[in-house]
Amino acid sequence: MDFTYSEEQRMLADSLRRFIDAEYGFEARRKSARGGGSLDRAVWKGLAEMGVLGLTIDSEYGGFGEGATSQLVVQRELGRGLVLEPVTPSSVMAAAVLGAYGSAAQKQDWLPAIAAGERIVTLAYLEPGTRYRPEAARASASRSGGGYVLNGTKSLAWHGEAADAFLLTARVAGSDEIALFLVPRDSAGLSVSGYPTMDGLRAADVKLADVAVPADALVGQPGDGLAALDLGLSHGIAALCAEAAGAMEKLIEITAEYLGTRQQFGxxxxxxxxxQHRVADMLVQKELAMSMAYVAAQALDEADPAQRRRMLSAAKVTVAKAGRFVGQQAVQLHGGMGMTDELAVGDYFKRLTMIDPLLGDSDYHLQRYTQVMAA
Incomplete structure (x- = not known):
């Protein structure tokens, strides 16, 4: 896989950086985050018009059909700008799941709307007490007539408040199968409770109380749930790694600028x-993170599922560790100002800290890496 920017990718990166600098400055982001939301419709529309939301969606559904390398280019720029909007959960993860496992009707109904920024879909697979293990899902799907009735609770649905639909996992009653369902937000019996996260984003708990869905709400076959979810999570991890590398890159620039202007002893x-040595150490960690973001992107084209999981887990752990180091060093190098809420450094630190628990923390991925290697 060639990660050298093509002319089109370079133009996309430049355009996206200019858009973020002009429309998504530090004050605008702070205002959006503190206003209780993480979706600016004007920004969302701008991202859609630039092709960001439909980047990896097939052209027959209104997208551009680009691969992992172009997605890395976009996520790197989104990380530099600390963009709050739900690009990763909807346009990366949900789009990947629907593109690979969705029925013809599901693809036609949802993918063009995702690419155009008209609809947002997010995954809801975590449950209280299950940590990051989707196979331990307790939400149930009981067959009823020609469809299913869903019951259970999902927690920490990324951007759940803004979602128009959820990709929900549930255990099919009477079997060990974990199925994945596409459930609209306005379904009777479905309730959403949102709350802020440490980094200024939003998450939500989703409660299902006798939510009746038709048979065509099933994504793939009843036994495809875990495989479909794993595909979405794989794309999400690769996107997060590139985003984190971009955030580290920008944070180092901010720190270097501060050190160049702050005077001490004349x-x-x-x-x-x-x-200087500490900044050099930050640069080393950023380059390591960028290299592992390339590994994560390359993993998406890996045919062997075990090898793909190994590469993604290694990348996730390495990037999370690098992000913590760069964030902590940036705060310390800013001195007392680094501990205040007045500078952007705090926002980058919080985001880089939250990269670890998103989509599986380091403990989870170290365990998964070990299991793959042992096998």
């Missing part, structure tokens, strides 16, 4: 060799 902090 000269800028950047003149002190000890601080």
């Amino acid at each position: 000269k800028p902090l950047a003149a002190f060799q000890a601080l």
Whole structure:
């Protein structure tokens, strides 16, 4: 896989960076986050018009049919700008699941709307007490007439408040199968309770109380749930790794600029060799994270599921560790100002810290990596 930017990718990256700088500055992001939302419809429309939301969706459904390398380019820029909007859960993860496992009707109904920014779909697979293990789902799907009745609770649905539909996992009654259902937000018996997360994003708990869905709400076959979910999570992890690398890149630029302007003992902090070494260490970790983001993107084309999981888990753990290091160093190098809420450094630190628990924390992925290697 060639990760050298093509001319089209370079133009996309430049256009996206200019758009974020112009329409999504620090103050605008802060205002959106503190206003209790993480979806600016004007920004969302702009991302759709630039082709970001339909980047990997097939052209027959209004997208551009690009691959993992182009997605990495976009996610890197979104990370630099700390973009709040639900690009990863909807346009990356949900689009990948529906593109691979959705029926013809599901694809036609939802993929063009996702690409155009008209609809948002997110995954809801976590449950209280199950940690990151989707196979331990307790939500149930009972067959009823020609469809199913869903009951249970999902937690920490990423951008659940903004979603028009959820890709929900549930255990089919009378079997060990985990199925995946596409459930509209306005379904009777479905309720959503949203709340903020540490990094300014939003999550939600989704409760299902006798939610009746037709048979065509099933995504794939009843036994395809875990495989379909794993595909979505794989694309999400690759996107997160690229986003984190972009955030580290921008945070280092912010820190270097601060060290160049802050005076101590009559000269800028950047003149002190000890601080130069710490910035150099940050750069090393950022480059390591970027390299592992390439590994994660390459994993999406890996035919062997075990090898794909190994590569993604290795990337996720390495990037999370690098993000913590870069974030902590940036806060410390800003001195007392780094501990205040006045500078952007705090926002980047929080986001990089939250990269670890999203889509499986380091403990989970280390265990998964070990299991794959042992097998």
